[in-house]
Amino acid sequence: MSLRYALLALLTAQPMTGYDISKGFSGSVAHVWHAPDSQIYPELNRMERDGLLTSEQVPWGKRSTKKEYHVTEAGLTAFRAWMDEPLDIRRQRDPAYLKAAYLDWAQPEAAREQLRKQREYWRDHLALLEGTRAMLLDRSHPTLVARLSHLPEEQGELAARYRIHAYNGLIAHAKTELAWIDDGLALVDELDGQ
Amino acid sequence: MSLRYALLALLTAQPMTGYDISKGFSGSVAHVWHAPDSQIYPELNRMERDGLLTSEQVPWGKRSTKKEYHVTEAGLTAFRAWMDEPLDIRRQRDPAYLKAAYLDWAQPEAAREQLRKQREYWRDHLALLEGTRAMLLDRSHPTLVARLSHLPEEQGELAARYRIHAYNGLIAHAKTELAWIDDGLALVDELDGQ
């Protein structure tokens, strides 16, 4: 059910089409809540059916149109209610830790290969996160800019500070993962050398 | 599909019943891969059907029996194959980060309350993880003991070292979360004071 609120969060910055969302997603909410197109479009339809969004047909090219979604009052209310609701904490379920715990069952070379892949993924991801945080810090991040344009100074400042805080957490997490993966690689080398 | 491998991992230590697993789970694999009973029993049945496990009826009390699952050769092969397979990295999808990013939409007191709850959860969780790591370090952890009893010295050492490594990662992760949550609480106080 969080996808719904991720979409609501994004649409409070500005009206968007499903396509805008599924692209713009990459640069912002996707870091926090990834979803493929095939989940986004149907969910937008359900949200409209439930009265959280309205859609407006906007001309696209000469003959065609696209559907731009706007958050309704009911949508805002639902979002605020969700934000005030206690968070349901989900248990850890990460195959990386599961595998790491049983690395004695893998071929050392396969183990190294996997750890290197993970390291690469987290490095790239970290770079993305740091890039996004930089844009938030200098207030050049597109979604934030859209939001600031229709918010009073002080409200905008709040929004920016909390977005940055979230990225601080994501970045700290990525760095912790990277350090742990490096430890894993060193451990494989140590234990394989015997 | 990882639940299957989590169960396989656990059953390589010793034969167990579904109940043993769903309890013993708490003290070991569950930290890495949580699952409720209602998912464990059917999966064990499917794994038996697929030839990864065999089950033995063991007497329980005077009239009753229970089903003890043993890993087959095919099960070991499947587990090793999975361990050598490249890991499919899953994208972040944590409602805590999503909420943190939009904390300007929550009532400050609701925000504080949620952060306190999260802090409590992670503190408890961290204590559990550190307790488990301590048992791994002094080789008193029950599942590890069972495993060491049928493994040559050197193999057992490998197993212990990798289990500990996994817990190091989980503990580092929990500490990072806690530090970030504290930052969040400080931030709410700062921004609410205006």
Add this chain to the structure above:
DNA sequence: ACTGTCATGTAAAACGTTACATGATTCT
């Protein structure tokens, strides 16, 4: 004319959560 990107989905399968259901055994 062709390629890339904009635009919007459906369908099926896999995975996971929550609630319900039941009975035997062991301990006090």
Add this chain to the structure above:
DNA sequence: AGAATCATGTAACGTTTTACATGACAGT
């Protein structure tokens, strides 16, 4: 006798992934 724990699931529902499907528009 009653409570706690051992033991094993089913059913319904919701979420997520993966694969497939289609067509219009814009730039070269």
